[in-house]
Amino acid sequence: MLRKFIYIAVFLLPLWVSAQSCPKLSYPANGSVGIPVDATITWPAVDGIVGYLISLGTTPGGGDILSRRSAGLINSYTPELGLPENTLIYVRIELFIADQPLKICAIESFTTEDVTTPPLCTNLSLPLNGESGVRVTTEIVWNYASKATGYRLTVGSSAGASDIIDDLDVGNTLSHNLSENLPQDETIYVRIQPYNENGDAAGCTEESFNTGAAVFNCGPFIDPVSGQSINLRPVVDFPNVVGLCQNNIPATVESNDQAHGFRWFSVNEDGSETLLSTNRTVSISSLGSYRYEAYNIIEELGNSIECTSVVDFSVVFSDVPQIREINVLRNADGLQVEVLAEGIGDYEFALDDIDGPYQDGNVFTQVSSGAHDVFVRDKNGCGVSRGLVEAELSQSDFPKFFTPNGDGINDFWQIRPSKEGRVKQLEYLQVFDRYGVLLTQITRSSNGWDGSFNGRPLPSAVYWFKAEDNYQNIVRGYFLLKR
Numbered sequence: 102m103l104r105k106f107i108y109i110a111v112f113l114l115p116l117w118v119s120a121q122s123c124p125k126l127s128y129p130a131n132g133s134v135g136i137p138v139d140a141t142i143t144w145p146a147v148d149g150i151v152g153y154l155i156s157l158g159t160t161p162g163g164g165d166i167l168s169r170r171s172a173g174l175i176n177s178y179t180p181e182l183g184l185p186e187n188t189l190i191y192v193r194i195e196l197f198i199a200d201q202p203l204k205i206c207a208i209e210s211f212t213t214e215d216v217t218t219p220p221l222c223t224n225l226s227l228p229l230n231g232e233s234g235v236r237v238t239t240e241i242v243w244n245y246a247s248k249a250t251g252y253r254l255t256v257g258s259s260a261g262a263s264d265i266i267d268d269l270d271v272g273n274t275l276s277h278n279l280s281e282n283l284p285q286d287e288t289i290y291v292r293i294q295p296y297n298e299n300g301d302a303a304g305c306t307e308e309s310f311n312t313g314a315a316v317f318n319c320g321p322f323i324d325p326v327s328g329q330s331i332n333l334r335p336v337v338d339f340p341n342v343v344g345l346c347q348n349n350i351p352a353t354v355e356s357n358d359q360a361h362g363f364r365w366f367s368v369n370e371d372g373s374e375t376l377l378s379t380n381r382t383v384s385i386s387s388l389g390s391y392r393y394e395a396y397n398i399i400e401e402l403g404n405s406i407e408c409t410s411v412v413d414f415s416v417v418f419s420d421v422p423q424i425r426e427i428n429v430l431r432n433a434d435g436l437q438v439e440v441l442a443e444g445i446g447d448y449e450f451a452l453d454d455i456d457g458p459y460q461d462g463n464v465f466t467q468v469s470s471g472a473h474d475v476f477v478r479d480k481n482g483c484g485v486s487r488g489l490v491e492a493e494l495s496q497s498d499f500p501k502f503f504t505p506n507g508d509g510i511n512d513f514w515q516i517r518p519s520k521e522g523r524v525k526q527l528e529y530l531q532v533f534d535r536y537g538v539l540l541t542q543i544t545r546s547s548n549g550w551d552g553s554f555n556g557r558p559l560p561s562a563v564y565w566f567k568a569e570d571n572y573q574n575i576v577r578g579y580f581l582l583k584r
Contacts, residue, residue: 121149121198123206124176131209138184138213139247143177144194150174154195154203157184161191161208169195181245182273186297187215220249220295222305227276234313235289237282243275246295246302253294260290260307268294283312317401319408333408335360335395341412343385344419344446344481351386360395360410367391368413388416419446421484422477429490431572436468438475438490446479455485494527494570502581505552514580515549516568533565540564552582560584 124144129136142155155178157167166185172178184190189212196204227242228235241254251273256266271277283289290309295302320332337358345352356363365383366374368390377383377391385391396409421444428439440463442448449459452468455476465475473490494516503514516527530543532550540554552559561584568576 121147121196121204123147123196123204124194126192126209126211129211132211134212135214136184136190136211138186138216139179139245140184140213141177141179142192146176147196150196150198152197154197156193156195158191159185159188161210162193163191166190181275183245183248183250184213185250186213186248188213216248216297217299218248219300220246220297220302222246222302223249223252223293223295225291225293225308225310228310230308231310233311235283235310237285237312239279239283239312241277241279241291243293245275248297249273249295249302250297251295253296255292255294257290258284258287260309262290265289285312285314287312317399317406317408319399319406333397333399334410335397335408337393337395337410337412339393339395339412339414341414342447343391343414343416344479344483345385345388345416346479346481346483347418347420347445349483351384353382354385355382356393356395358395358410361398362396364394364396365391366394385416388418390415417445419479419481419483420444422446422448422479422486424475424477424486424488427475427488427490429572431574432466434467436470436490436572438465438468438473439463440465440475440477440488442477442486444479446481446483448477449480451476451478455487491570493572493574494568494576496576496578498576499566499568499578500580502583503552504583505558506584513549513551514582515543515547516545528569528571530568531566533567534559535563535565537565552584558584 124147125131127143127145129140129142147153152174153172153176154169155167155172156162156164156169157180158165167178167180170178189210191208191210193208194206196206198204223243223246224230225242226244228239241256243252246252252271252275254266254269254271254277255263256279257263258265265283266279269277288309288311290307292305292307294305319334321330323329324331335358337356337360339356339358343354354365363379363381364376365378366376368374374392377385391414393412393414394409396407399406399408422442423444424440425443426441428441430437430439438452440450442450442463449461450463450465451457451459452465453474455474459476459478468490470493472492475488475490476485477488478485498517500511500514500517503511505512514532516530527545532540532543534540540559541550543549559582561582563579563581565579566577
């Protein structure tokens with residue numbers, strides 16, 4: 102079966118290559134003469150390609166009329182401005198073939214007619230005759246007039262007038278950008294006069310359209326010249342929620358945006374608005390809905406136009422956070438610290454540095470062993486709270502001896518505070534004699550062990566202890582009781 106398939110493939114390959122052979126012109130035929138200047142050049146469709154390129158020139162291989170214009174998969178091309186008269190035109194077709202080099206076909210040629218009559222008239226294609234609401238910045242565009250080699254343009258604000266453009270020779274083109282904007286809300290009259298060496302087109306009529314009010318685009322939009330995105334509105338960075346600290350009412354809210362002007366409104370329950378400020382700052386003393394506007398002033402068409410950016414925001418109460426609990430869990434890659442805070446504010450969290458960086462989440466992972474500070478900050482600026490993560494227990498946290506002799510010095514045996522002055526998170530601390538008898542269990546809040554058991558002082562000796570912290574870390578050791 103495979104051998105049969107290979108046979109078929111080898112047999113069909115020449116046919117496939119042949120299907121991608123260069124086409125010959127269908128019209129005009131190679132070497133033909135007297136071809137109309139508005140002719141459509143056509144060639145047979147070629148299978149298995151992804152597109153055509155066509156070049157037209159007055160020299161072999163030249164592109165002075167058309168240089169390698171893509172025709173897509175359409176096997177024809179009509180020159181937008183027609184062809185020069187009584188001229189030998191050279192045509193070259195190139196084929197785009199997938200995963201292969203560009204295939205360049207042989208050059209063919211034909212000769213155009215000798216035009217002996219004036220051109221025909223043309224008409225508007227943009228704006229259309231009778232169109233309304235046309236932009237005052239519109240471009241004037243018209244259709245190709247057969248046999249024309251140029252056009253003269255007249256534009257007026259009344260029928261037959263030329264007060265805007267007076268019989269301007271724009272050359273062999275099909276469009277014209279006006280140097281100034283057209284008047285607003287007026288009827289504009291346009292006359293396009295095609296011509297060639299034999300004279301002007303005869304009987305061409307005037308067309309008209311109506312402009313609308315100027316519509317200014319504040320953006321964002323793409324500049325057609327530079328290709329860059331342009332936005333004439335201010336770039337705003339203002340939150341959708343603003344918190345008022347309960348201990349600081351009324352509060353001054355400020356915008357840090359760069360703009361020509363600002364406006365602040367309160368939005369009433371019935372949907373109406375009250376202007377509060379036209380400055381960069383506004384004083385707010387109550388909860389509710391508000392609107393913030395920042396705007397730039399743009400001078401256009403002799404008018405001052407506002408380009409505005411708007412943020413609707415709500416005002417809520419906020420307050421200093423209260424740290425309720427700090428949970429620490431030991432993992433293989435370090436400590437996991439969870440900070441539980443409560444309050445009516447919107448809070449963020451940082452580890453070890455009051456200046457941050459802060460995060461929205463209240464859990465820190467891969468935290469190193471040892472003592473840490475945690476900070477909880479109200480996003481609305483109402484304050485920061487500090488919490489402590491104690492270090493794990495170690496042998497150095499427990500005294501090596503004590504002397505319970507009643508002199509007020511070293512009379513109790515108790516866990517030492519950490520170097521930072523913090524009390525360790527002690528789950529329990531037990532003391533044993535050398536036989537393993539539990540003598541006492543010490544709490545963090547007590548003074549410690551006074552060296553007695555059941556009210557009787559114990560003798561000088563070595564005693565043992567066992568302690569566990571909230572990380573489930575157990576420390577065992579011994580100490581000396583001296584009398």
